[in-house]
Amino acid sequence: MTSQRLCAVIGLLALWLAQLAVARTAVTPVKELRQRPRASPADDDEPDLESLYPAHNLSVPIDHFHNSTLYAPHSNGTFPLRYWYSAAHYAPGGPVIVLCSGETSGVNRLPFLYKGIVYQLAKATGGLGVILEHRYYGTSFPVDDLTTESLRFLTTEQALADTDYFARNVVFEDVDADLSPESAPWIMYGGSYAGAFVAFLRVLYPGTFWGAISSSGVTEAIYDYWQYFEPIRIHGPRACVDTTQAFVRVIDGILLRCPSDADLTARLKETFLLPNVTYDDDFANVLSGGITGWQGRNWDPEVNDPSFGYYCDNITTGELLYPDTEGLRDSVAELIGASGGAAGAAHEDDSSLTDRMLNWIGYVNATAVAPCAADSGSTQNQCFTNRNATYYAQTDLAQTWRAWAYQYCTQWGYLQTGSGAPAHIDPLVSRTIDLEYTSLICRDAFDIWTSSDVQAINRYGGFDISYPRLAIVDGEADPWKEATPHATVARDRASTVEEPFLLIEGAVHHWDENGLLPNETTADLPPQPVADTQATERDFVRAWVAEWYMRKDRRA
Template identity: 55%
Template sequence: MEEREMRTALIHPRDTDLEKLYPAQTIQMPIDHFHNDSIYEPHTNETFLLRYWFDASHYQPGGPVIVLQGGETDGAGRLRYLQKGIVAQLSQATNGLGVIFEHRYYGESHPTDDFSTKNLRFLTTDQALADQAYFAQNVVFPGLEHLNLTSHNVPYIAYGGSYAGSVVAFLRKLYPDVYWGAIASSGVPEAIYDYWEYYEAARIYGPRECIEATQKLTHAIDNVLINHTDTEYPQRVKNIFGLGNITRNDDFANAIAQGIAGLQGLNWDPAVNSTEFGHYCGNISSTEVLYPGIAEREEAKELLAVGGYDEVKLVNQLLNYIGYVDATAVKGCKRRGKSQDESFTNYDSKFYQQDDITQEWRLWAYQYCFEWGYLQTGSGVPADQLPLISRLINLEFTSTVCREAFNITTPSQVERINKHGGVNISYPRLAHVDGEWDPWRAASPHRIGLPGRESTVSEPFILIEKGVHHWDENGLFPNETRPGLPPKPVADVQKAEAEFVKAWVEEWHKARGDMMYGDDMGDL
């Protein structure tokens, strides 16, 4: 495999235009797979063009088709996994054909002419699952028309990360005769309406100084905003942050709460890693003033006292927090030439009414409003625990988009998702791979507090040490690796994935009586 990878690296340099290397293909997909379900009324018999990409360079007869579910984004953004990530690795190890499969409505796979609420009725997890099953049963790969590479004739293995990880987990359970196996990486099979636990990973695993400072400063500011509403102090807090023109207190609390959310962006792969979480923590943890002159020290000290804190070092940390918000939020608003309410409000009815085909923000918002939830609040944090974001960020605030954009006024129908098993989902040849530090771990089978599971070849159950969000998905060319890159926990899990997928493919052939298969499969 190393020689093959080296050849690939020479042919496909890092600056290759992946969309030229892997031209987009399309398949005619039914818009409506469920004519007996009233939520899709009025029904339609029409089809749309759903995009996919494939790489058959590793394929040999008997190899599987590895399908990566693109999830809630443009599928073209997943092509790097076809070139050198998890799809390439599994294809090489099994002599397989790799596929990136675009989720309906995302990218250019549009079933409708606009994203009006009426036309988003076909954007459900059930329809997406049926799409992926239909693909496996009907696809004819261009240039390989002489081969029957449908699920009737070859084993199909699905991979997905995050939301897409949940999709492939459900796919394996609901369509077991179509998809022989699936890997759910950082999958979130438990839909949770109030997902305050999103910030638990940061609280548990983040740098202590950063977390303690964030909790105390958030608590102090909340004490001012919530307990002193009829005084001058809430306005003074906004003023010291340079955000005095934000009208609503909850909008202000949300505007200053973005830094702590950066944990999810950490990645071992330098090409996609975000340093924002470290930047935020480095600022707020420092007890030395990093932004001289950013605000009046005595004003900061008084506001902290009103909020219930008189720690000397916390004054400097508040000043650094103010400097961080100025650099990452206030100055950006000024550069755009917009008012602070225009830049930061969550209550923009005019914006929410936009529903033409360019309004891609509506897609995942509709999905979580309708059936997934995951509203990330500070109000849901237990009363005996200091939150990392304001308690003003509550369900009323976070569900604004649901009411304003889609007229969804009731909680998300999470039972539509959780009927498949939630965090307890289990099925033969369904692997769960999660990150120890992942903010989405609380919605996964590796949720802290659940009984552990034995990891087997049939049902692998792997937690990546110090890993975050689907860290096994990325990959490097051999000439890009160096000591510690990829990290050993990632390299180990990718090797394990190749081994158990090879075992699954061999099992498929043995079940069909193909006893000679397996001798020529690639090695990692």
């Protein structure tokens, strides 16, 4: 590698550090929970979307299920559910296209109203575009704090009922038309958790919602979701995957095969410049920060998180990118030997792995160790631990991290472990990242000591969920694919206009959701698989809308 390219790599890493996504390790350390961003940065070339689309609120019941003991003590109160809409493409007789925002502030979904999937579907059908926030996210809070007791109303069941109530009671003030579900077809869209959410809406409230598109919809709740890493292992760049597996064999060869050798473990941490990280699982979690960048990949360069590419470029080159690590060569070679050797089929010998591991150490230093050191007053434990009962005990509304954590601790699961991988599969993260470690937040934040009640979610259909005018759209390389109806263990299906079943070639997480304005498209963007999928979505939604009016005419 030339010195010019080396400088470029290091420069790009510095740029990435400034934009580092929060959930970049298998488990989010407490320090990063504190720094969780509240909104997506706006594109400098786009208008201020919060000014373009003013927020509105509808008063909805806090508790829809007074007969369920799950929500006792019950509430007769209401809370403001926030939403946004655009009538820019609305024409009389058009549908209502609603994007459910899921586990984030609805503000973060406004780009999809401006030029993403909502824009595309509304334009294609003469529809009204809507973004609807989920209870307990953004400003849609039904409570004054986030204690475990106050969080009892945060269930998917209650949020689904919110959405039905919204559809049956909202009035879009400047639209001179009756847009109730009896007078206009409502088409729902969601991605990831929200993708499962809209699939459930279609099944539970078919009289309200005429159709739904579940994109990367995780309809099967899974407690130990070790399968998160499987699409990365299968579809990731071969050299990067093989090297990462070799790295993990070294780390686990020491931490798990030699657990009583405290001196060897201490030498391992010192070599990675992390001598003051007390717990082995916290240490291993820091090292997972490269491979977990896969989910952030996107076809649009303005949306794409480049961290996975930087990681792979660093660990697969045969040249030393970080000269300062040369002094660690002997130590790295000794650690590889002590671990039992890890070269395997992917490397000719352990010396080849040594070169790559030196670059890995440099990468970890640049992306984790150095930023921690620059944060004056923070120890390595404070930067990287997943243990801080005092922090987890905070329950004011500013602790926005509590909402989704409560949902996955109580019902959804999805604890992403290395330990769950079968023995014949070399994991991409350490097996020290196990259920005990990934559920620490459940115990310390909510006093939940049992596994998630995934059956509360899977009763809606799980892998087999199916309904007329319910589209299942997934990414071939999505780490969440194994929790969708496209999972390896799920049944195969034919794709029809009535029940589309689409797998986007090479795509990661709900790649059909974001889009480009007509003057932004190029010969390569969106890529053909995404463009084809979005065109198919427009076609079948038009067909669904036409069917709604045909049936309405028959009833008349």
